[in-house]
Amino acid sequence: MNLDPDLAALRPLGGYFVLRTAGAAAGPLPTLAQAYATMSPDVCGNSLIFRVGKVADSLRVPEVRVAASVAHLGLAARLWSVALGCAALYGRVPDLDPRLLHWDADAGTPDDLWLSEVRPLPGDAxxxxxxxxxxxxxxxxxxxxxxxxxxxxxxxxxxxxxxAGAARELDRWARRHGRTDTAARARSLTAELLAHPLLTGAGSLTGTAFRRRSCCLYYRVPGGGLCGDCCFTRPPRSSPQAPSG
Incomplete structure (x- = not known):
């Protein structure tokens, strides 16, 4: 199944999976390539620093590194959801080159992304x-x-x-709709990806349940508690040197 220009098959999966594909809609928004390359201390000219600040304000968290971790996790979830969703549903993935992908750092959650051109690539791990x-x-x-x-x-x-979170949501959707082939493909791809050198050792996957070996620091958000895949069984005492991997 070829990718369609609007990636319409992703829409029923929910906000983390949906990707806008009208390049004109991106307007003056920066690309992710610009966000990664521009790490000056000028907040006004730096979408990544701006995003971390926005997350910190939204969560009312005094530690900026906690907000940076949450911002990283949110953007990673969007990217994995789009890529894994396309691979499982279409058997192909769009080229998500950071120069083609525009990002609204001032948007809410999930991160708002626009892809200026849909270029199909193979859907393998x-x-x-x-x-x-x-x-x-x-x-x-x-x-x-x-x-x-x-x-x-x-x-x-x-x-x-x-x-793992993207795979779990995709698996739930696929099972609800009798798409066992989609669920199996998502699980297979996820297992292969978690064995990649850049991810291996990050945690353990049992079925669709994942238990990570490091902490994202979300427990340090006021009222945050523990994530479902946290390495802790109860929130540790807050300290500047709390384990984070």
Missing amino acids: QTLADVVLHGHLDPLSAALRAHYRLAPGLLRGNAASAL
């Missing part, structure tokens, strides 16, 4: 790794590490957790 891990999460993590000193293990855990 290696292509998904190239498109998402190497194309986005590598440069995104490097930018966030440089500015917010997030631990590599935390970011690797976020990437794996976001993938």
Whole structure:
């Protein structure tokens, strides 16, 4: 099944999976390539720093590194959802080159993305790794590490957790609609991707349940509690040196 220009098959899956494809709608919004490359301290000219600040304000969290982790996890979830959803439903993925993907850093959740051109690629695990891990999460993590000193293990855990979450939602949808082939493909691709050198060791997958080995720091958000795949069984005492991977 070929990709259609509007990626319409993603729409029933929900907001994290939907991708706008009208290039004109992106208007003056920056591309993700610009966001990854521009890590100056000028908040007005830096969409990534702006996004982290917006998340911090929204969550009322005093620690900017917590907001940076949550922002990273949200964007990773969007990218994995689009890529894995297309691979499972179409057997193909769109080229998500950061130069083609526009981002509204001032939008709510989930992150609002526009793809200026739909270029089909194979839907295998290696292509998904190239498109998402190497194309986005590598440069995104490097930018966030440089500015917010997030631990590599935390970011690797976020990437794996976001993938597992996308797979879990896709599996639920597929089973509800009798799409056992889609569910099986999503599980197979997810298992292959979690064995990738950039994700291996980030956690353990049992069926569709994932348990990560690092903490995303969400428990430090006021009233946040623990995520469903957290490495902790109860929130640790808050401290500046709480384990994060």
